[in-house]
Amino acid sequence: MLPGRRLVRALPLLLCLLLAGCALRPADTAEQDVRRAVADWSRTPPERLAGIPVEDWAYEVASVRRDGVRALVRAELRYRLTGYDPAQAGSARELELHGDGGTWRVAADRPAPGTPPQLWDQGPVSVVRGTHSLVLGGSGQSEDTLRGIAAEADRAVPAASAAWPRPWAGRVVVLVPGSLARMAELLGGTADAYRGMGAVTTGRVGAGPAPADRVVVNPEGYGELGEAGRRIVLTHEVTHVATRAATSATTPLWLSEGFADWAAYRGGPTTPGQGAPALGRAVRRGEVPAELPATEAFAFGGDSEALARAYEGAWLACRLIAAEWGEEALVDLYERAAREPLPTALDEALGVDRAGLTKAWQEALRDWLR
Template identity: 75%
Template sequence: MPRLRRPPRIRPLLPVLLCALLAGCGPGLAGGADTAERDVRRAVADWSRQTPDALAGIPFADRVYEVASVRRDGERALVRARLRYRLAGYDTAPEESAREIEAVRRDGTWRVSADGPAPGALPQLWDQGAVSVAAGTHSLVLGGAGQSTATLEEIAAEADRAVPAATAAWPGPWAGRVVVLVPGSLDAMARLLGRPADAYRGLGAVTTGRVGEGPAPADRVVVNPEGYAGLGAEGRRIILAHEVTHVATRTATAAATPLWLSEGFADWAAYRGASTSPAQAAPALARAVRRGALPGQLPGTEDFAFGGDPEAAARAYEGAWLACRLIAAKWGEKALVDLYARAGREPLETALRETLGVDRAGLTEAWRDSLREELR
């Protein structure tokens, strides 16, 4: 999560808008109905080439609407479409969004009057108001309504420090750049991600994106503006380096990757090279160990749940970090990286034997011994 290259700056960037309208979206319509649908599709195409105020400055590499259906009711039409877009210089695979577009006919001409998320679909940041942009050396920060230029520039600078930190920890291939979204509030963040606000309360940031092999996904680090603002300088450095590491390791991460390994590796990358002691960085786990509650197993998936017991979640993250820290110290940083890469494509027991020469029980015992030693 460390070197500032150069100060970022707010810059206006004109989006490139492209609309692909697919023909034949259902049973064929004859005569005037056919003509009306073509006119509605043409109106969507014409509108898509414009630059709505809320999108001004967002550097789209492409922005494609694929029309799925047109439902007309007199002088009004509802269009269901799938939006696919990429941000120039950042996305190698498109972000997708189901959209509902409204068109109206006035004086014989169809025009788009509204565009928003389809029912049940998540909104895009610009659905919540005008978006501001700050560009760093390795980062693009998009701010929601109400975010200040100064805040976005500070986050871009911190993200620029986080990218080299993630690269130093993870030598595997990745883009070496990151997109950060900063919604206007915690509630706006919750709506953007489709979960209750309480699930993110107290968190500094989260990462979205698909896992597994294939084209690099359109990862996003989403900052909780309230949680992030409550952190000190070191906390902000740690949280962004942690989340950027998730972006770096995304294509090596799979559903089979244990959460203790993915979360622990991200924290290990964030604390790597820092002078913070285990007791300082793992206070919740240290308290548990000192009262005799030494964990019996490595943290399970359920231990990392959002919105649960914050003390238990803290112990899970801290224990995961200390497990990865132990692996790097005892078996070497390369072994830790190799374990991460293997754990996403083969059983954990196999990955452990091939990289560390121990099974899960052996690693767990070594980890518990290290907790007794370092947190007593």
């Protein structure tokens, strides 16, 4: 064989060796080892999750930053709560890994900077299962407290279903952090923003697969409520869970909040005067609202009396619609308002325009609250 032909035939082999060498550079190999260590970590949820029904636990690595034998990984945690989440929930995480002789191990798993923690990041979690509820309690919550909340949630689910006769999961996840401060951490806010509230609901509005909502209880505010107050608060929040897929960014807050309160009071003995004391005081002063509550009226952190009037007015608007047009018409209006302009939804569901509804609501307020 001629020498030139030997050289030509050797070139592909040399090229393959060079490419293989590039693919196996030490830096790339180390990053692959880090990613494998994260994948191994994903296979078994941490011990602190013992008892929590999690599945599909996995980390989607977004970036790896190494500094010698230390690596920081940014990743998106994906998981489901078995039997409750129709789609994976997510949380941005930062994992710290340490390397020893080429072997990498996860040393810390924490929320990514600027990301609210998960309940289990705050300490041990207790688990109580109800008939329609899963209650997860933070550090310091007694089993008796959690069982009481599960029992109340189990009563709230059928009440919400009776008010919202449309398909929904019929189950709810309730988080009970150890304190008001811990609640604020979970929600990414300040304690003052939630002080005095019994509970709030988190979730994504709109149709389509989304993780189950979480009802987050304020242990201080909820603990101050009597039996009737606890029932009303949890039914209100569970109704938000039930109606979530039929709620959009265009749904008026007076309708979504008013409907949740209407469901909570529905069938109970509370009269308008008992359930709307702040609005009643205003009406008796001759200060009948000129319009249905605006979106900004529901903002927390301002005038508490004005906030109370907004919620009470929204409740009584939905109470009026159910009484005058029928409960099915109220549900129809709710569904239409998520996909149509409100004037169109009012006309098709009730046969009335906004001015007509406002006038009827004002007359009802004078009648009910004088």
